[in-house]
Amino acid sequence: MSEKSEVILEAKHVTKKFPAADGRFLLANNNVNLKMYKGKTLGLVGESGCGKSTFMKLLVSLDTPTEGQILYRGTDITKLKGEKLRQHRKHIQMVFQDPASSFHPKMKIRDIVCEPLLNFGNIRKSEKTEVCRKLLEMVELPGEYMDRYPHSLSGGQRQRVAIARALALEPEIIILDEATAALDVSVQKTIIELITKLQREKNITIGFICHDIALVQSVAHQVAVMYLGNVVEEIPGHELNTKAVHPYTKALMGSIFDIHMDYSRPIESIESEPPSPLDLPKGCPFQERCGYRMDVCKKEAPRMAEIAPGHSAACHLLNLTAR
Amino acid sequence: MLKLTDVTISYKNVPTVKNFNLDMKSGQIVSLVGESGSGKTTVIRAILGLLPGGGKVTGGQILFEGTDLLSYTQNQWRKLRGSDISMIFQDSGAMMNPTKKIGHIFTEYILTHEKISKKEAWDKGTRMLERMRLPSADHIMDSYSFQLSGGMRQRVGIAMGMTYQPKLLLADEPTSALDVTTQAQIVRQMVQLRDNYHTGILMVTHNLGVAAYMSDYLIVMKNGKIEDQGTREYILNSSVNEYTKKLLKAVPSLGGERYV
Numbered sequence: 344m345s346e347k348s349e350v351i352l353e354a355k356h357v358t359k360k361f362p363a364a365d366g367r368f369l370l371a372n373n374n375v376n377l378k379m380y381k382g383k384t385l386g387l388v389g390e391s392g393c394g395k396s397t398f399m400k401l402l403v404s405l406d407t408p409t410e411g412q413i414l415y416r417g418t419d420i421t422k423l424k425g426e427k428l429r430q431h432r433k434h435i436q437m438v439f440q441d442p443a444s445s446f447h448p449k450m451k452i453r454d455i456v457c458e459p460l461l462n463f464g465n466i467r468k469s470e471k472t473e474v475c476r477k478l479l480e481m482v483e484l485p486g487e488y489m490d491r492y493p494h495s496l497s498g499g500q501r502q503r504v505a506i507a508r509a510l511a512l513e514p515e516i517i518i519l520d521e522a523t524a525a526l527d528v529s530v531q532k533t534i535i536e537l538i539t540k541l542q543r544e545k546n547i548t549i550g551f552i553c554h555d556i557a558l559v560q561s562v563a564h565q566v567a568v569m570y571l572g573n574v575v576e577e578i579p580g581h582e583l584n585t586k587a588v589h590p591y592t593k594a595l596m597g598s599i600f601d602i603h604m605d606y607s608r609p610i611e612s613i614e615s616e617p618p619s620p621l622d623l624p625k626g627c628p629f630q631e632r633c634g635y636r637m638d639v640c641k642k643e644a645p646r647m648a649e650i651a652p653g654h655s656a657a658c659h660l661l662n663l664t665a666r
Numbered sequence: 667m668l669k670l671t672d673v674t675i676s677y678k679n680v681p682t683v684k685n686f687n688l689d690m691k692s693g694q695i696v697s698l699v700g701e702s703g704s705g706k707t708t709v710i711r712a713i714l715g716l717l718p719g720g721g722k723v724t725g726g727q728i729l730f731e732g733t734d735l736l737s738y739t740q741n742q743w744r745k746l747r748g749s750d751i752s753m754i755f756q757d758s759g760a761m762m763n764p765t766k767k768i769g770h771i772f773t774e775y776i777l778t779h780e781k782i783s784k785k786e787a788w789d790k791g792t793r794m795l796e797r798m799r800l801p802s803a804d805h806i807m808d809s810y811s812f813q814l815s816g817g818m819r820q821r822v823g824i825a826m827g828m829t830y831q832p833k834l835l836l837a838d839e840p841t842s843a844l845d846v847t848t849q850a851q852i853v854r855q856m857v858q859l860r861d862n863y864h865t866g867i868l869m870v871t872h873n874l875g876v877a878a879y880m881s882d883y884l885i886v887m888k889n890g891k892i893e894d895q896g897t898r899e900y901i902l903n904s905s906v907n908e909y910t911k912k913l914l915k916a917v918p919s920l921g922g923e924r925y926v
Contacts, residue, residue, distance in 0.1 A: 601919050
């Protein structure tokens with residue numbers, strides 16, 4: 344799918360370790376390699392604690408990786424400092440899960456939305472009203488809302504304001520970290536429709552973090568499934584439902600309650616919970632919960648191998664069938 | 667078993683839930699679905715007399731096994747809660763004292779309902795945890811609630827709620843804070859409770875998929891009123907209500923509508 348579009352952001356062998364007590368390390372990201380293409384959406388899905396938010400934080404330079412490079416149009420952004428880093432930030436913006444806590448409660452919507460523009464000197468203070476009205480209209484909110492405070496908006500409206508703020512600087516990439524998780528399904532749908540509409544109009548690249556694999560496959564061109572800091576499968580969104588091969592991806596899909604499912608069949612899902620990322624097992628990270636565990640899984644970590652263009656997975660099971 | 671007739675619940679004299687009717691038989695699973703603020707939680711809190719400050723049932727009747735719950739005294743409520751009717755919250759960790767270990771909380775709970783020795787209560791708690799298929803129950807009894815994962819805490823909450831095999835289990839968004847894989851495990855376990863103990867479950871959820879999977883009967887609420895109700899087959903396939911259809915359409919589904 345991606346041959347035509349250019350790579351904007353590329354993560355190469357990104358590893359992030361956090362120091363923990365007793366000189367141990369928490370491995371949040373382990374050798375992650377992902378690419379983001381112009382105007383496309385990369386979905387990142389996995390259970391809590393799998394490192395998906397950590398990875399996105401690295402992408403927006405809120406943190407630096409322990410090892411590896413993140414290339415934005417060829418420049419390694421992990422090495423940027425000072426004014427260069429500040430100037431770079433306008434290319435990648437972020438929308439958080441809970442806009443109520445990412446807004447200053449005492450700032451009016453007008454000031455919230457225009458703050459990034461003023462910081463970079465793109466507009467004068469006298470232009471605020473006009474610019475803010477345009478941005479609010481872009482996210483389908485009435486311009487009069489600019490005089491309100493965040494607390495007098497509903498969750499969905501606040502999320503729209505957060506999107507307006509993220510898009511104010513006309514970034515090339517926006518990262519949505521569980522941006523719809525706190526919303527009702529009907530509101531979630533309208534926000535998703537808005538995001539995809541804006542993406543088509545402005546050709547924005549989106550990083551979409553979500554724990555709901557059904558939602559991810561409906562908005563993402565490319566989906567990466569993460570487990571305990573590792574990307575275990577990467578697959579085009581429209582093939583996820585039919586062609587996913589990794590046992591973990593299948594387990595995630597099997598545990599979804601779908602309104603179109605067959606209710607006479609018992610729900611399939613994996614038992615237990617992921618082990619602590621502090622003491623990772625040797626070999627494949629998924630071995631303890633996998634129904635297909637073989638001897639090799641305990642000794643050796645599987646590598647990502649390409650199955651089809653745009654589709655790769657890391658599982659020993661695949662090598663077996665290939666041979 | 668549980669019958670609500672024309673129940674109206676008000677906060678500071680402003681009616682929030684109006685003319686709510688429900689007739690639940692034992693062993694039935696009923697779900698209340700709807701958006702935030704539609705009054706789902708208010709209804710199940712009223713059944714257990716747990717309305718937060720200023721909330722009051724201002725009209726109608728709540729009959730449980732034929733007796734009117736609204737005429738109960740504080741003492742009668744206390745006896746009822748946790749024995750014949752119990753409740754699971756969204757995050758069971760939040761109802762536990764963070765400075766006390768699970769074992770302490772669990773035995774304290776058992777001792778309020780039963781006159782047995784501490785040792786017996788402790789053993790009873792451990793047995794309940796084992797029955798909920800929690801690994802190493804002894805270890806859990808010796809842990810603080812924050813040391814457990816969300817799924818384990820929820821299982822402890824269910825174990826506590828099921829200790830006296832209640833006739834009715836109220837569940838307020840029991841799986842909303844959990845990952846999908848853990849959610850599937852908890853949902854399966856709750857359906858088993860009905861099969862094994864014939865417990866009726868009244869569940870509040872905004873997840874239509876979970877509601878549809880578990881329930882025999884669904885009630886769709888909107889702005890404090892019942893908007894639509896019926897069996898699973900009716901709600902999912904043949905409901906003509908616009909709001910129900912809108913809600914169903916908004917649920918993302920694998921292989922369903924794609925936006926890109």
